[in-house]
Amino acid sequence: MNISKKLTLADLAKLANVSTATVSRALNNNPLIKQQTRERINALAKEHNFSLNAAASRLRTQKTNVVAVILNIIDETEQSITDPFLLKVVGDLNKALNQAGFELLLSNSAMARDDWARYFIDGRRADGIIVVGQAKNDAKVRQTAARHVPLVVWGDPHSSAGYVIVGSNNQLGGFTATHHLLNSGCQKVLFLGDPEHAEMSERYRGYRQAIAEAKLEYDETLTLSIDITSTAAYEAISAHIISRGLTFDGIFACSDMVALGAMKALKERYINIPNEVAIIGFDDIALAELMHPALSTIKQDTAAAAEHIVAQLLAQLNGDAAESVMMDVKLIPRMSTRQPPTEYR
Amino acid sequence: MNISKKLTLADLAKLANVSTATVSRALNNNPLIKQQTRERINALAKEHNFSLNAAASRLRTQKTNVVAVILNIIDETEQSITDPFLLKVVGDLNKALNQAGFELLLSNSAMARDDWARYFIDGRRADGIIVVGQAKNDAKVRQTAARHVPLVVWGDPHSSAGYVIVGSNNQLGGFTATHHLLNSGCQKVLFLGDPEHAEMSERYRGYRQAIAEAKLEYDETLTLSIDITSTAAYEAISAHIISRGLTFDGIFACSDMVALGAMKALKERYINIPNEVAIIGFDDIALAELMHPALSTIKQDTAAAAEHIVAQLLAQLNGDAAESVMMDVKLIPRMSTRQPPTEYR
DNA sequence: TTGAAAGCGTTACCAA
DNA sequence: TTGGTAACGCTTTCAA
8 A cells, every 4th residue: 555654653743733742642542632633633543544653652651562471381292282272271361361452472381481571571572471381390480470570370279389370170170070980880990191290280189089088999000190192191091901901990081182092092992982981081172072972071161261360460460469260160071971871780 | 589670771781881882782692792792791681680672672673573473263153263273383383483583473363453464564563464364255364465564374375366375285185185085985075164265165176176087976965065163064964964864975074173073973873984984184183193083184284384484474574575385285094084895895 | 893872653741 | 632842772873
């Protein structure tokens, strides 16, 4: 369109025969400005396709209206970026941030520079930081929190670590999942996940608690510690069956992706789900109900979580007190844990 | 840590007993600066945890080192943000952009303001724009391209639309997929997708071409036009079988997610895959091989694509000529199209 | 090899 | 209700 040099606010002021101060106020909907003037200037701005220079505005106001979102995962080994659950969280965060007038600057721990607070906050690239996932080691998160920058972490709220955490009640989720399996007739429930990983360790705690409350003996060979990926799950279940046989009749997988890997291993051996082995996951990703049999799971409400995360971040930006939030989880029973009719039992 | 006011470059200059110009040059690795001075200043900067104010820097240089990535999908109805393929693309773009020294500002078409060029480029929020997906209607993309801003689109390179496109050879992909089904013994191949959608329409073209080349008659009742989601696929296949019966023995699904929806519909009816109906998808998402049976598909190399996209964007930023790039696709045969042993045929 | 100083385009204070 | 003007913190030209 217009190849001529980019219009500045000063140019617009000249065109409108007012001061730059007036134009600035009009464009920012400052109530001081007379209604008529505001409309005139806005019309002119639209006509000339004018838009404020964000860099200048940010320099002047010391505010960026940007939030850095860091996917805190270690490529390859850990829960990888291919996990649809993470995308769901990012998508919901994007929506919540936009509604609050912020933009989303995306990073992940493999890329973000060593010092998040320094790079994003001191460097005036963002006003606040959201970290998705506590990973196995939250050293970087702690380091960031120590700088007292606006920060909210999606993780496990049980771990009171000196920073604000929003997350599901993982322990209850683990308990509910395991309890559901036991209720469906399982006697030997296997845990498939990473008991060292912040959120997963809480799910594991819930698992142990459900076993204990059912007065069942805990069998440590039924705790399979793996990376949180489908592939690792597939391999672990396959290896277990090969070396020890089918020593379990239920699986609590610490995420839906992990559950899918396990299901593949079972199906390959023509082990019937749920009759021989029932299985339940965690997250309720879109794929869960597309599986055959449809995968039972513990649903995390990511949309609501995203709103809480943004709300807690805004509180910090306004200098108010922020607090961790524990989200409820919900059992979604599907075919993969369906109790068989009595005559077959 | 340091609660005192944020250090500026000027403060650092004072501490080092040099001018601001020298500090600026030192921090930006300007070769004019004496080695020794540079080291001294860098050490001081590190010691004081100094970091440049990006806003000021951007204002001065008129460069942001940010690229806006817009997920061009319409929520709910179209290929939704829950498609893991999109996350893969975003992840790979993030990596490629970081390597080139850029950050990724994430948006989606539902959120990005009406005029992308104005908002991101004129507003100095980003130096360039990457649009992921041409969607059904590329009006917004054309409008952006008309502004002659640095822009690269992930889409179908066949559609020469006045902007630079990087994407797979979708037509060949569609042909290869359909040809593979026919080769595996299918006679009546159903197309499941959206022939109106830019990339999908090319896959559809390939499908038609393969049918024609095999001298088979085209049956229009075997073209199922649906939104590009698993749910729509599940419903369409279910409805088709109910109303017309099993009139097909192969399905070319325009994406893996669509294929998964179709598989669910088949399995629910105990229709054997691949013996009664073979099925192939497109994308090769991580889940494809986790399905049971594992899903045959056409693999798109997203990592390589991301690098091409960034390279073409960089070319435009440097004022060089940029061109569309067509990526090769690859057939990944798995169990969902496995030819049964001869004695069963 | 370094320094002085002019701006980049806004916003917000103080006056009018 | 509006205007004049001094910053915001950096980079870069020109001079030394």
